[in-house]
Amino acid sequence: MMKIVIAIDSFKGSCSAKEACDAIAAGILNYDSTFNVTKLPIADGGEGLIDILLDNPELSNNSCYHQLTVCGPYNKPVQAGYLVLNQQTVIIEMAQACGLELTPKSDRNVLHATSYGLGELVNAVLDKGYRHIIIGLGGSATNDGGMGFAQALGVKFYDNNQQIISSPATGKDLARVAAMDITGIHPAISQTHFEASCDVSNPLLGENGATYVYGPQKGATAATLEQLEQGMAQYSTVVSNKLGDTTPLLPGTGAAGGMGAALLWYAQAKLKPGIKLVLTLVEASKYISDSDLVITGEGRLDRQSSFGKAPVGVANLAAQYGKPTVAIAGSIGNGAHELYQHNIQAMWSICPGPIDLDDAMKNAKQYLTATAESLIRTINIGKQI
Numbered sequence: 001m002m003k004i005v006i007a008i009d010s011f012k013g014s015c016s017a018k019e020a021c022d023a024i025a026a027g028i029l030n031y032d033s034t035f036n037v038t039k040l041p042i043a044d045g046g047e048g049l050i051d052i053l054l055d056n057p058e059l060s061n062n063s064c065y066h067q068l069t070v071c072g073p074y075n076k077p078v079q080a081g082y083l084v085l086n087q088q089t090v091i092i093e094m095a096q097a098c099g100l101e102l103t104p105k106s107d108r109n110v111l112h113a114t115s116y117g118l119g120e121l122v123n124a125v126l127d128k129g130y131r132h133i134i135i136g137l138g139g140s141a142t143n144d145g146g147m148g149f150a151q152a153l154g155v156k157f158y159d160n161n162q163q164i165i166s167s168p169a170t171g172k173d174l175a176r177v178a179a180m181d182i183t184g185i186h187p188a189i190s191q192t193h194f195e196a197s198c199d200v201s202n203p204l205l206g207e208n209g210a211t212y213v214y215g216p217q218k219g220a221t222a223a224t225l226e227q228l229e230q231g232m233a234q235y236s237t238v239v240s241n242k243l244g245d246t247t248p249l250l251p252g253t254g255a256a257g258g259m260g261a262a263l264l265w266y267a268q269a270k271l272k273p274g275i276k277l278v279l280t281l282v283e284a285s286k287y288i289s290d291s292d293l294v295i296t297g298e299g300r301l302d303r304q305s306s307f308g309k310a311p312v313g314v315a316n317l318a319a320q321y322g323k324p325t326v327a328i329a330g331s332i333g334n335g336a337h338e339l340y341q342h343n344i345q346a347m348w349s350i351c352p353g354p355i356d357l358d359d360a361m362k363n364a365k366q367y368l369t370a371t372a373e374s375l376i377r378t379i380n381i382g383k384q385i
Contacts, residue, residue: 004028004376005291007040007284009298009310010048011330014364017041017048018055023365024295024328027372031380038287042296044310045197045274046138047095050083056282059085068124070117071148071168073098073141074107080117082125085281089132090125094118094256095139100218103141108219111228113142115259116168119152122267126188134277135196135263137256143215143228144171145204145235146262153266154184171257174231177238185266194267197274199308202254204247204261205233210254218257232258239265275313284317293379294318295372296344297328303335306342315343326379328371330360348375 006024010017021039028035041052053059064084072078080096095101097117100108118135125133142148147157147169157165158179165173203209211220211229220228236248243265247253252271253261263269279285288294296314298305306312315325326346327339336347350367351360360367 001034001036002032002293003036003038003291004293004295005038005040005287006295007042007288007314008296008328009042009044011299011364014299014330014361015368016055017043017052019365020297020368023368024372027369028376030369030373031376038291040282040284040287042275042278042282042284042310042314044138044199044308044313045136045277046199047093047099047136049136049197049278050081050091050093050096052278053083053085053091053281059282062086068121070097070120071114072102072117073113074103075114075168078102078117080121082121084130088130089134090130091134091136092118092121092125093136094259095136097121098140098142100139100141105219108141110141110143110215110218110220110257111172111224112170113144113218113257114148114168114170115140115142115144115146115257115262116148116152118259119149122149123152123186126186126192131188131192133192133194135194135269136274137196137198137259138274140256140259141218142171142259143211143218143220143232143257144169145174145210145232145258146266147174147177147235149259149262150266153186153189155266156181156184171228171231174228174235177235180238180242182242182266189267192267194263194269195277196260196263196269196271197277198252198255198260198271199274200255201251203249203251204236204253204258205229208254210258213254214257236261273308273313275308275310278310279313279317284314285321288318288323289321291323294323294325295328295375296325299330300333301327301329301331301336301339301347302333303338305336305339311344312339312342319343326375328368328375330364
């Protein structure tokens with residue numbers, strides 16, 4: 001009896017990671033219902049992190065999700081939550097409070113976006129007594145260097161006139177920062193272990209930093225980018241001088257509009273690759289080490305997939321146990337062949353032929369099931385040759 005682990009990310013806009021796992025499992029079991037199939041919905045540590053943990057039976061049975069109203073990215077109330085895994089550990093997903101998708105594209109202006117809501121979530125969790133906080137970065141609408149986040153936790157910022165900068169601060173306030181006071185920060189922070197998923201190596205500043213690389217997708221124009229970069233430089237100089245460190249130079253500090261830097265500054269967090277955190281949380285090693293085949297994938301596989309994306313993380317873990325990995329994707333793009341160097345042995349596209357994007361998105365689950373059945377039939381034929 002073949003043991004198969006399906007560890008797949010969501011196909012954004014088409015189906016969740018759980019739905020993708022279910023669709024692939026259906027195709028495999030259509031071929032042979034005796035196969036032992038384990039479904040492990042995964043994410044790369046950003047958007048969807050809490051969903052995949054809630055979809056994991058072993059974790060969801062012992063966890064509890066709490067929701068509260070916090071400040072959204074554009075200072076409007078939003079519902080966001082945190083997942084309690086045990087007596088000490090809580091998962092927070094930044095995108096729930098400050099996500100890009102919370103605001104229609106036509107209404108986005110990153111100059112006016114704030115990370116204050118994420119700080120409110122952390123503040124609530126600290127007040128509840130939890131002392132291990134894991135934050136999923138990614139999908140943020142913000143580029144405020146975590147200034148709003150810090151305000152929510154009790155940090156005060158002042159302008160050149162020694163006037164306090166009001167809350168919630170946004171990207172446009174970065175350039176006004178002339179001084180700061182951290183004495184009012186939540187007292188429990190120093191006793192709390194923070195971890196954050198971080199799948200980018202961008203520094204805080206410069207042409208490869210938070211603003212210039214990710215600002216455009218958050219609604220920034222060329223003029224806005226220059227304004228934000230200058231503001232971020234001013235803000236980071238004040239904070240670095242106050243705290244006496246070189247945080248802005250470190251890889252990953254540019255994540256989520258500078259939240260990587262903020263978590264290092266204010267919470268002494270450990271930045272970790274998102275997929276590694278996720279695979280640890282769902283205990284993937286336990287299942288993969290006992291499998292015969294691992295199936296992974298996401299909506300698109302291409303050259304960028306090798307940079308911290310979920311499928312390569314799964315394949316690398318499987319390789320540690322000598323288990324073969326194949327991938328299924330909505331599309332296979334330029335440079336995908338490079339993934340063969342990252343422990344993915346074969347790739348399959350779910351598209352049955354020349355179809356339009358709407359068709360592919362609408363019928364993704366149907367195509368996943370059909371592709372999975374073809375894949376397992378092909379593998380079985382190979383075993384007979």
